[in-house]
Amino acid sequence: MFALLAAAAAAATVVPPAPPSQAEHSARGQRCAALAKRDPARAIDEARAWGIAGGGMAARQCLGIAQAAQEQWPAAAATFEGAAKDAQIGQSPMAVVLWMQAGNAALAGDEPARARAAFDKALSLPGLSNEMKGEVYLDRARAGVDVNDLPGAKADLAEATKLVPTDPLGWLLRANLARRMNDLPLAFSAIRQAAALSPSDPSIAYEAGNIAAASGNIADAKAAWTRAAQTAPESNAGKAAALALQSGEAPVKP
Template identity: 40%
Template sequence: MLILLSALLPGLLSGSLVAEPLLPVQAAPDVWHQIGPNPRQYEPSPLPIPRRKRVTEVPPPVPGETPPATQTGIPAAPVQASAPRLTRYTLCLAAGDKDLTSGIAAARAWLAEASKAATPDTAHGAAAQCLGQLLLQQGDSAGAEAAFIESAGQVPATDPAAAAALQTMAGNAALAGGRAETALSWYDKALSPLPASAPSAEDNAVRGAVQIGRARALVALSRLPEASGALQEAHRLAPNDPEGWLLSATLARRGKDLERAQRDIEVAASLAAHGDPLGAPIGLEAGVIAMLDGREDAARKSWQSVVALAPDSAEAATAKGYLDQIGPAPTSSPAASPAAPPETSR
C-alpha cells in the first residue's frame, strides 16, 4: 500500500494522517474532461466501490452445522485432530464452486426436500442460504434476495443476530440488482434489534458494515446527507474499516470537499492491509481526488500504481483510460545556451 500511494500520500510514510496542503483548484471544473470519456456518468453514480466479503456476509451459525469462522462465505472446519467434517451445507457450496449450474440445481433439490418440515428447520435455512449464495454468483440478485429472506425466516427468534446477518445479505443482493429502496429496507430491518448494552467490538463491526451498506443505498437514491450520516455512524462503530473511509472520501469528492476527501482517502490507505482487495479502488479514488485538486503528477503516479498493483482489475482498466487521456508526464530539457553574438570587425 505504501508503494501504491507513496507519491500521492506522503503523510502516510511518516505515520501522519494530516492531509498535505492543497493547491489552488481553479482548473477543477474542467478537470472532469481530462479524466474520463463521459465524466457525468461517473460523478452521480452509486459509490463505485466493489463490495468485498464482510462479516455480515459470512453464514450465521446453524445449529448442528460447522460454525462460520472465515470471511470467505464458506464456514471453516472446527479445530480437531481428525479430518474436517463435511456438512451438507459445505458440500452444497463446493458443488457450486465446481459447476455453478448443477450446484444450483442440487441446492434447489435440497431446499425442496428440507421445506417439507412443518416448523422452522435448520436444514431448510441452510439450504436456502446456500441457494442464495449460488444464485448471487450466477447474477440472479432477485432470486438470491428471496432465498436469503427464506433462510432468515428459519432462524429462531432467540437468535436475532443470525436473522440480521441474513437480512443484510438480502440487502446486498437487492443493491447488486439496482433495487436500492428494497436494499435500504433490509438494512434497516437488520439494524432494528437494539444493540447490546455493552456491545463487543465484533457487534459494532457488524453494525458498522450494515451502515456502510445503507450509505451505498442512500447514495443510489440521491439522499446524500443521509448517506453522509450513515458513514459517520459507520466510522464510530467500525473506525478501522477502510471501506467506510473510502466511501466517505468518494462522497466528499463528489460534494467538492477535496480537503475532506484527501483526509479520508489517507485514512483508508493507512487501514488497508497489504494485499487488501480495496487497494486498487483506494488508489483509483486517490488519483481522481488529486486530479481534481490540480495535482496531475500525483494522479498519474497513483493510477500507474493501480495498474501495477492489479493489472487485470476493472480499476486498472479505468486507470489506463485516465492515463491515456492525460498523457505522459511532460519532460524537461536543459535550457539551450544562448548563442554568442556575432563578432564585429574592428
C-alpha cells in the first residue's frame, strides 16, 4: 500500500517537458527543408511526425516543401493554403510566406487562377518588404499571362520592376510581354534595362533579338541571337536563338 502511494506521489510530481522553443522549431525546420532536397519522401514522413509532436506551422510548411520537391503540386498547394489560413487566423507573420509558397505551388501545378488568389492573399497582408512584394507581383504576372489577362500581367510587371528595379528577370519578362502586346517602345526600353543589369544573360540576348525582329531590324536581331547562341549554346535560350538564326525569325509565341 505504501509503495503504491509513493509511486502515485512520484508520478504526480513529474513535470511535463517544456514545449520546443522558437529557436528549436527553426533549427528543426531547417533540417527538414534540407532533408526535402536530399530525400523528399523521408522529409514527408519527418514533417508528419513532427506535426503530430506539435510542430505546428513549421511542420506543415516543411510538409509542403517536401511535397513540392516530389512535384506533388496540388497537395503542396493545399498544404500551404491550409497552413496559411490558420497562420492568418492566429495573426502569425508566417502567413505571408505560406501564401507565397501556396501561389508558387499552384503556378507550378498549372493552376494559375488558384495561384493568383494566393498571391492576392499575400499582398493583402502586412510584413512584405519591397523585394518580397516585387517577387509576388512578378509571379502574379506569370499567372496573369497563363489566364490570358495580359493587361493585368503588364500592370503587375510594371509594379514589380518599380519595387525591385535591380532584378533583370522582371525587366526581361516585361520586355517579352510588351513585345507580345505590340508595345515595341516599352519592349525596347525594358530589354535595355535587363541587358544593363545582366549583359551576359543568353535569355536577354535572345529576347533582344526577338524584339529587333518584331521591329523589322533583322541585322540587329541576328546579332543578338548570335550572342545568345554563342554564350550558352546548350541553354534553352541558346538553342532557341540558333533555331531563329536558321529560320531568320523568332517563334510567334516564345
